[in-house]
Amino acid sequence: xxxxxxxxPPGAGLGILGSMVxxxxxxxxxxxxxxxGLLVVPVVPLALLAALRxxxxxxxxxxxxxxxxxxxxxxxxxxxxxxxLALRRWWIxxxxxxxxxxxxxVVLPRASAGEQRAVQGKTxxxxxxxxxxxxxxxxxxxxxxxxxxxxxxxxxxxxPSAVDGLTAAGLFDLLPYRVLHPAPGAxxxxxxxRLPLKEVNLTGDSAAKQPGAEVDLGDGVVAEIVAxxxxxxxxxxxxxxxxxxxxxxxAGEHGLRILAGDFNATLDHAAYRTVLxxxxxxAAEERGEGLDPTWPSSLPVVTIDHVAVDNRAAxxxxxxxxxxxxxxxxxxxxxxxx
Numbered sequence: 001x002x003x004x005x006x007x008x009p010p011g012a013g014l015g016i017l018g019s020m021v022x023x024x025x026x027x028x029x030x031x032x033x034x035x036x037g038l039l040v041v042p043v044v045p046l047a048l049l050a051a052l053r054x055x056x057x058x059x060x061x062x063x064x065x066x067x068x069x070x071x072x073x074x075x076x077x078x079x080x081x082x083x084x085l086a087l088r089r090w091w092i093x094x095x096x097x098x099x100x101x102x103x104x105x106v107v108l109p110r111a112s113a114g115e116q117r118a119v120q121g122k123t124x125x126x127x128x129x130x131x132x133x134x135x136x137x138x139x140x141x142x143x144x145x146x147x148x149x150x151x152x153x154x155x156x157x158x159x160p161s162a163v164d165g166l167t168a169a170g171l172f173d174l175l176p177y178r179v180l181h182p183a184p185g186a187x188x189x190x191x192x193x194r195l196p197l198k199e200v201n202l203t204g205d206s207a208a209k210q211p212g213a214e215v216d217l218g219d220g221v222v223a224e225i226v227a228x229x230x231x232x233x234x235x236x237x238x239x240x241x242x243x244x245x246x247x248x249x250x251a252g253e254h255g256l257r258i259l260a261g262d263f264n265a266t267l268d269h270a271a272y273r274t275v276l277x278x279x280x281x282x283a284a285e286e287r288g289e290g291l292d293p294t295w296p297s298s299l300p301v302v303t304i305d306h307v308a309v310d311n312r313a314a315x316x317x318x319x320x321x322x323x324x325x326x327x328x329x330x331x332x333x334x335x336x337x338x
Contacts, residue, residue, distance in 0.1 A: 031089070039084045039092045043099070046077045050099045053106065056270040058241065064233050068302045070268040071291060074103035110267065110290025114281075116314035121337035122217045123316065125151045126307055128227070128260035130328035133185055134159030137324040138169040144321055145174055148332055151194050152215055154260045156208070156229035158188040181209040189227045189261075200224070202257070204246035207231040207239065214255070223337060224254065228261030228306075240264060241271045247308075248275040256337060259308040262328060266303050275308060283307040283333035287318040294329040297322055307333040 049066050050073075058064055066073075077100030084093030127150045129141060134157065145153055153175055155162075160182045172178060177197040180190035187208040191197060195215050202212030202224060212226045230243035247259055259280065265272040267282060267290060276282060284290045284303065293300035305328055309315055317334035 035087060036089055036092070039080070039087065039089050042076065042080045043092060043096050046073060046080070046096065046099050049073050050102050053268055054102060056273070058237075058270045061234050061237050064237065064269065067268045068266045068304070070103055070266075071107045074100050074107050076100075077103065106268070107291070110285045111288055113288035114286045116286065116316070117312070117338070119312075119314050119336050119338040122219075122221050124215070124217065124223055124258070124335050124337065125149055125332070126154070126225070126258055126260050126335060127152070127330055127332045128154040128156070128262070128305060128307060129323055129330035130229075130262045130305065130326055131155055131157045131159075131162050132326040132328065133157050134162030134165075134188075136162070136326035138162065138165035138171070140324040141166060141330075142169040142171045142174065144323065144330060145171065148321075150175070150332075152225055152258075153192045154189075154225065154227035155192070156189045156227060156261050157186045158182050158190050159184060160188075162188075163190075179211050179213045181211055183209065186229075186232075189229055191225055191227050193225075202226050202254075204243070206243045206246070207236075210243070210247075210261075217337070221337060222255060224257040226257065226259045226261075228259050228263055228308075230264055232264050244271040245274055248278045256310045256312055258310065258313075258333075258335060260306070260331065260333070262305050264304055265306075272306070279311050280308040281311050281315065283309050283315045283318045283335075284320075284331070286315040289318050289320075292320055294320055294331060296327045297329050298327070300329060305329065305331045307331055307335075309333065309335050312338050 052063055053070055077096050081093045081096030081100055084096055163182050175192035175194050178192045179197055179199045182188040189209045189211055191211055191213050193215055195217060197213040199213050203210045208229045210227060210229055215223045215225055231240050233240040263272055293303050294305040295302055314336040315333055316336055319332045320329045323330050
């Protein structure tokens with residue numbers, strides 16, 4: 001009797017343990033719906049973004065902005081999935097992690113350098129810079145040209161006053177050959193080179209001039225250069241898409257070509273990937289620098305400035321540089337021609 005009063009009847013301990021398990025199961029089934037709802041909220045746009053990216057559909061202005069943030073979405077999806085799993089929302093966490101993994105598959109290769117063609121021709125050092133309505137510091141541009149021994153410089157948003165400033169700063173002493181189409185605001189562009197240039201029309205009609213030129217490297221070697229600057233998609237999205245795709249003539253249908261400038265597009269936009277699919281490679285991606293952002297320069301978030309190189313050539317180097325007075329970072333590539 002004394003033993004029963006202290007420990008209860010035989011089997012009482014097992015009964016209490018069983019009751020605790022049942023209570024815990026009931027608690028797990030009655031998960032707070034508010035927490036579940038909050039965890040679902042980020043997964044829905046993540047799923048939509050993944051569908052747009054994987055299906056290759058740019059859509060309108062708002063979806064273009066979302067697609068530009070794909071690398072951040074992949075990271076956010078992984079965090080959301082990990083949090084959901086920690087809170088035992090298994091299906092939410094699983095879905096978020098699968099979506100994050102799908103986006104990571106297309107994003108992470110940009111951080112790994114690719115194997116280059118074994119070509120033995122001449123090299124060309126190309127720099128492209130957006131001058132922000134001509135407000136960029138001309139001395140900063142000229143110093144960059146001198147320090148990096150630039151052969152060809154593509155300038156966009158080049159105004160008449162910007163040309164005057166660059167002339168005074170000595171740009172055309174370094175790069176005496178030029179094809180210039182200055183215009184007010186964002187509509188002017190130009191090409192300056194150390195080597196002889198011949199202007200040729202290499203693109204379709206566009207709101208801002210996208211000049212093209214043949215660069216004579218000597219010994220019969222000629223490269224084609226385009227200063228790229230399609231209209232911003234927030235102004236006219238269909239026209240933006242049209243102007244980018246005008247650049248996508250198949251590489252084998254023309255001379256060896258380099259496209260450099262402000263594409264107003266990232267590697268996650270189908271319009272830019274269409275260009276690359278026709279026989280070009282993104283220089284940043286080729287050198288494992290595809291996640292290095294170029295805009296806005298004060299706090300770089302997205303990579304919308306590019307050097308797209310004919311895939312018959314090799315990309316030896318790629319870097320980005322800040323330019324005082326501009327909201328874009330300049331992009332540089334050293335290319336070896338076949």
